[in-house]
Amino acid sequence: MPDRFNDLLAIEPLEAAEIAFLLDQSVPFLEIQRHPLKKLATLRGKTVGLAFFESSTRTRISFTTAATRLGADVMQLQAESSSLKKGESLLDTVRTLDAMKPDCIVMRHASSGAPEFVASRLEIPVINAGDGAHEHPTQGLLDALTIRERLGRLEGWNVTIIGDILHSRVARSNIHLLTKFGCRITLCGPAMWLPRELENLAGERASIRRVANIEEALSGADVVMVLRVQQERLHEPALSLDDYILLYQLTPERLRLARPEALVMHPGPMIRGLEIDPVVADGTQSCVLEQVTNGLAVRMAILFELIGHGSDANAEKDSSHAAS
């Protein structure tokens, strides 16, 4: 068990014990969300740089809130206003950000591997807030925390993920994470978003199957994850949305095929009436809003793990601090 993580770039290379450790660390921060006064001074004097090169509302707000609730300051780089539009390279942009001396960088980027590229060139920790179709590790962790909080444990569940698996970083992080805990994954969606190679994603021991028929995919599921239909990310000729609704929308009737208390999860933003029926979205099995709250706790725990060590009272009185 590492006592420190250098970066958080992906779930894939983490071990189950490391993931369990991060989830354990998240629980106290989850309790803080229920307090009337939520702000801590743990990261006072620290600065979190947010570099979102791809538009995002919820993840950016979640990280901003997580950082400020820990007492850190936040530096925001917005893609729309950044010099990237003027042709500056990613490397020059993040080096400029780095020169303002944040303690870590949280980045989202449309290119798979971009956070790994940045992390290999900067000293400070880099947190991947979603890279292309690769991974979204904090989403994987918050989903795991949600399952653990609701169902009491993470091990051994039947998890069905429905939607555009091929282009989904959320699906990849969840598949990597949940298979490390012995969950059996069923992937369901239109065939062109469900390539056979997905079954090899997490090594030979992982149980991953592809099922085209949603009724079959839902049968016996303990957890149902619905992915957003990312219309803006599609390169191929767009699928007929009417067909998608007909074949893959999670309706109350279909949900009844899953285990009685099966969880319904969605990473958001959710399009009611497309991938999910509003009745399901608002039903008692839905965890959508808990996922958002749990996201705060997970992100606070990760920020604390990456930059919180050494930020005790003594460190805050450090002379370099006074000199600034």
Add this chain to the structure above:
Amino acid sequence: MLLLKGGRLLDPTSGTDAPHDVLLDGERIIAVETPGALNGRAAGAEQIDASGLVVAPGFIDLHCHLREPGGEISETIETGTLAAARGGFTAVCPMPNTRPVNDNASVTRSILERAQAVAHTRVWPIGAASVGSHGEALAEIAAMQKAGAVAVSDDGKPVATAKLLRQVMDYCRALDLPVIDHCEDVSLAAGAAMREGSSSVRLGLRGMPAATESICVARDIQVAALTGCRYHVAHLSTRASLDLVRGAKRDGLRVTCEVTPHHFTMIDEEVGYDTNRKMNPPLGSREDRDALIAGLADGAVDVIATDHAPHERSTKDVEFDRAPFGILGFETALSLALELVHSGKLRLMRMVELFTAGPARVLGMRRSVAPGEPADLTLFSTSHEWKYHVADSASKSRNSPFDGRSFRGAPMMTIVAGGVAYRR
């Protein structure tokens, strides 16, 4: 005069594999004899001790990018050919995708004039098949041939349509010029950064399926059959494409192909997000790589070509999907091929053929070590141990995935037109 003494002569054209002395006079080979037999005749000649080395015909690289004119920030004719000479090449064929495109005799002549002034190897330009390589009108192919172009290609992309390819091939058959095609179905390749497969799915990178290449190879072979033109597949990378080439050869068509060192060395599982492992065609599967090696050994593949593609450092130091395709190739090609020899997958004579007589045949030339032939020779060691440091490369660019790799065997001397272009 220059006397190469005591080397092991490997000449695929004559089948010679035995110690020989080679005497050069000016730009020609004047005698090839058993060791010591030339001592009298070579009195006063400069002597080079080639013992322990292989003496081979000069290596030809059928596929490279020298970037001049227009891309001098990445490479020039001078730096590129120095890197080529250090790789053992005595002649290189730069592709026409420069700025401006080499689609007319005046650009061809300017490349050759520049080469005459600064190049360390022979430069045999390849002209564009279509104006601007835009895939619409035929380029002035005959004029380029007269100026010195040795083949045509719209490399960087395929000849756009079957109709245009038919015209190019009809025309080039009459001119006796080979047509070289970069085979790719552009609709399947659009937006892709690597080969489609388990690795692309794991990395979340857009992949192109192997069929992207073989669909185009199949088209081209049928047009070659229709026209009777000599047709050469550039940087062939898949088993399916190679099977099509095998079939075309069985059918008696004049079809040839080349394979790059990176495609017979690396596979898609090694890509990671390393932009120095991003090239087009992309690294293939393990099965593809094994099929290419089998083809190199059994004759289905005619040529090892580097596709040396320098890119200035900052253009590769970016997100993977934004990086340009291509890597350096000259300085590591021979040593990577020797890895196949050392592992028993390729006979040494066959390897030499793939660098010499093979590419010469594609161009309608001969390549051998015999009296009267041009004094272009490559001397190499099969045992010299060294490590490649791309920081020391003669190229202006640094985009090699082989930086830091240890090799056994290296080019030791490159002789071009009787002059020593490189000596290790």
